[in-house]
Amino acid sequence: MRLDELEIGKDAVVASVDSDDAALRQHILDMGLTPGTEVTMMKYAPMGDPVEIRLRDYELTLRRADAARIELVDVHDAHNVPRENPGGAPTDHPAFGECARRPRLGRAGVEAGAPLSLALVGNQNCGKTTLFNQLTGSNQHVGNFPGVTVDRKDGQVKGCPNVTITDLPGIYSLSPYTSEEVVSRRFILDERPDAIVDIVDATNIERNLYLTLQLMELDRPMVLALNMMDEVAANGGSVDVNRLERMLGIPVVPISAAKNEGTSELVEHVLHVARHRELPGRQDFCAADGPDKGALHRCIHAVMHLVEDHAKHAGIPPRFAATKLVEGDELVRGALGLDANELDALEHIISQMEEESGTDRFSALADMRFAFIGAVCRTCVVKPRESREHKRSVAIDRILTGRFTAFPAFLLIMGLVFWITFGWLGAWLQGLMEEGVAWVTDAVAAALAAAGVNPVVQSLVIDGVFAGVGSMLSFLPLIVVLFLLLSMLEDSGYMARVAFVMDKVLRRFGLSGRSFVPMLVGFGCSVPAIMATRTLPSEHDRKMTVMLTPFMSCSAKLPVYGLLTAAFFARGSALAMVSLYLIGIAVGAVVALIFKRTAFRGEPVPFIMELPNYRLPSAKTTVMLAWDKAKDFITRAFTIIFAASVVIWFLQTFDIRLNVVSDQSQSMLAGLGGLIAPLLAPLGFGDWRASTALVTGLLAKESVISTFAVLLGTESASALSGLFTPFTAYVFLVFTLLYPPCVAAIGAVKGELGPKWAAAVFALQCVVAWVVAFAVRLAGMALGLA
Known part of the structure; x- marks a missing residue:
């Protein structure tokens, strides 16, 4: 029998693994799917493909086409025969001092106080970034999804100012399969850190130790950090750490990175092996007895x-x-x-x-x-009994990845996210923020008038700075709420399930299920979404996903949607905003189909991914991420938006001879905006003020709102009605949705794929935005809406 034919609830033993792609076959073997391994068929995706199997105490997904190349023998009903555990009680692990058992020494040691570089290495989703944050006091993003870290991050170990530790992307072996794994291998081999901290998920120790053996073959000073030992103990398991040290020949330190337990001992050990250049005690893992x-x-x-x-x-x-x-x-x-x-x-x-x-x-x-x-x-x-986390995951997956419930559950969850963001919680918080901004603005205006400040300066402060920056800050709650909810989904482990469920759907558009996660992250911000494409194992999928991600409406566009929908659609504002998100998804799908038949011909790469257990989102991680996004938003408001507001105020206040104009149409800004306005006239908003707002939006999408606030002097519906009708306002929103992302996102594309691809993304977004907005206008005119 072949693996794709194995019934749900059946066990079998792998006889052989075949593939036309040598790199894929090696990746499958590196994941533990080797001949002689017992596998259990857990489930098929709702559309029948891919499949989820269990092996070596963890879940793995792969497509049926790849499963069909894996031969099985000894098919039988699934069982839970406990492995024979070692005899004797586990020994206590001393805090420090095992160095006497290190049988091999390398070159001369490093003097105390000399700079040291450490590398934090491990499988995907094993807790590297959590440990990095504990060791350095940093606040890097943590998520329960393979591939959250896609680039190296450096930090100073707390209390050790001369010790730098680098958090590397997750890697299953030193035979890299994806581009972010190449980053890890290149750093380890080329940068030659003074010591390696190999972090191992103790709940899945068998699969994780595969990378450990390869790292030991590098003959570098290293320490094994046995993470999540609290979960192992809670489920009745244990590890004889001293015996494990003797068999591996390297120091082993049990820790819980999430609870910051054992981290000080870990630092002590790694600094010791780094300074004394203590090398692994063994490199040969051959059993020469057969x-x-x-x-x-x-x-x-x-x-x-x-x-x-x-x-x-x-x-x-x-x-x-x-x-x-x-x-x-x-x-x-x-x-x-x-x-x-x-x-x-x-x-x-x-x-x-x-x-x-x-x-x-x-x-x-x-x-x-x-x-x-x-x-x-x-x-x-x-070996521990079945963990609470795994039991919980199996129960939740019956609904969230069930054949008939997966898609309704996904729509319900995303609908709940948008309802909380735009309705119940987000709207209430936004109202409070608007009242606060208005109070401060009125207080400052009264103070300036009472002080007899020059009217031009008053205009600069109130009509320029406060109108631009203040209008932006009122939308801060929406963005923070959206990021909080997306972070909770990622931290829980649901993102991996979404990729599993959506793989067959996306394959029809020339993508794999793993592409769905970067695009979903794109609803928060395009920059990390574009960087997250590094987890994709092929250039085909990566480039196509980068080209499509900007069509997903990022949170920076929320202020634009919020202002115009509230002004023109009142009670239907939430529905109007949701329709924009749906249009972005639909346009992205159409463009993907065109790409599939033109520039990106060929099948997407195989879908092979580990499914982590569900975990309760960390309150600290979620709150800190929200704080980071709020801080980033406020920073932009008082830098980019502040500068843009002042420049716009200046250009719309003075003519080319620097005289104060009585009519804005005579200003320098009107002249500049008039150059672009004819291109937008067929879309129904050929006014120079609309074109100017769109141009400033290329710096940051929030600038569209600050520009309107400066040019119109207010954000009221009456002021905007002089610029738009309800229908042209909607066409304007469609164009805003689809036209090029901010300069930071274009810069991210340039950094990932190069300047030619960045130019291609910019040109594609301009053309698609104009064509779709024009089509919406024609449809509206045909229906008598214009």
Whole structure:
């Protein structure tokens, strides 16, 4: 039987793993889906594809087409036979002082007080960023979704001003499959940190230790941080830390990053191994007691002898170089600079191993590592009973990923998000903020008048600064509420389920389910959404997702929607705003279909992703993220928006000879806006004030509102009615929804894909915005709305 045919609730043993894509096959093996592994079919996605399986105590999703390449044997009913746990009680782990057991020392140590660099490495979603925040006092974003960290982050360890620690993106092995994994590998190999902190999820120790063995092959000072030990203990499990240290030959420190338990001991250990250059006690994980294992053992050591001089010259540990050459790693092969004879000898050695062992090179290495890990876990780990978190996740998934309930649940959750943001909570908080801004504005205006300040200066302060910045601040509650809710969804683990549920839908548009998460993040802000595309394993999916993400309406457009819908649609304002979000999604879908048949032909990459357990959102994380977004919004209000408001006030107050104008149509701003107005006239808003607002919106979308406030002197419906009718206001909103994002988002595209792609995104958004807005206007005219 093949894996795609396995019934729900059945167990089977993997016999072989096949794929036309060598990198994909290796990634599947690195995730633990190796021959001999028992898997359980958990569920199919609501549309039948992809599937969710359980192996090595965690859930993995993959498409049925890839599952069809995996052969199974020994199909049987699912069972829960507990693994035989090691005998004897676990020993206490001393706070410090195991260094006497470190059998190997590297080069001369580092003097106390000298600068040190540390790398924080681990699987995706294992708690690296949480630990980084605890160690440095930073406030980096944390989420319960694989790939939250997509770039390296540096910080100073608290109390150690000369120690820098770098939080790297999650990586399952040192054979990177996605672009953010390349960042981690490149840092570890090229930057050569003084020590590595390998953080391991103790609730899923078997899968996590796979990366640990590869890091040990690098022969660098390292410490293993055994995270989430509080969850293991709460569910009846334990780890014999001292025995685990002896088997691995590196220090092991049990911690709980979320509760800040064990972190001080961890810092103590890592500083010790870094300063004394203490290297791992073992690198060889071959079990040479059987014919198959012996073949691989001989192969690796033969390759080590063959390339030893090249490896030393390239600064690559011989053991690591040998295993990577066996895997066919092109980067390592290129770095070693082997000649043709050496390459022939290398291939001969590997082929001999495959013939003797009866398995291919990828499977042999993965099986070697997991066999060693299995022996370690049987010796050191008391396996906990099924955790509360997993039981809870299974129960919740019956609804949130159920065949008939997944899509209604998603629509209900997103509807609730928008109702809370634009209705119940957000609108009430916005009203309070508006009253506060109006009170401060009136108080400042009265104070300036009482002080006899020059009328032009009064106009600058009240009509320029307060009108522009004050109008912006009134929308701060909406943005904070939206970010709070999106953060809670991500922190809970629901985002990963959305990707699972939506994969088959997005595949029809040429994307994978993983593309849905960056686009969903785009409803908050396009910049992190564009950066999040690094988690996508192919350039095809990544570039296409970057091109489509700006069509998702970011929170910076909320002030524009809020002002115009409240002015022209009154009670229907919430419905009007929701319709804009739906238009953005619909336009993005149409553009995706066009891309699929033109610039981005071909199938999206395979969908392989770990499904984390649901967790209650961290109150601290959620509040701190909301504070960060509020701080960012306020900073922009008092920098970009402040500057834009002053410039706009100046341009609309004076003519080209710097005379104060009595009619704004004679101002410098009117002349500049008039250059663009003819292009917008077919859309129904060819007024120079509307075109000026759109231009300033390219700096920051909130500038559209501050521009109107400065130009019109007020944000009232009566003032706006002189500029728009209800229908042209809606067309204007459609154009605002779809035209190019802010300069920060365009800069993010440039940083990710280069200047040509940034220019392409800008041009695409301009064309699509004009065409769709014109189509809406024509439709309205046909229906008699114009």
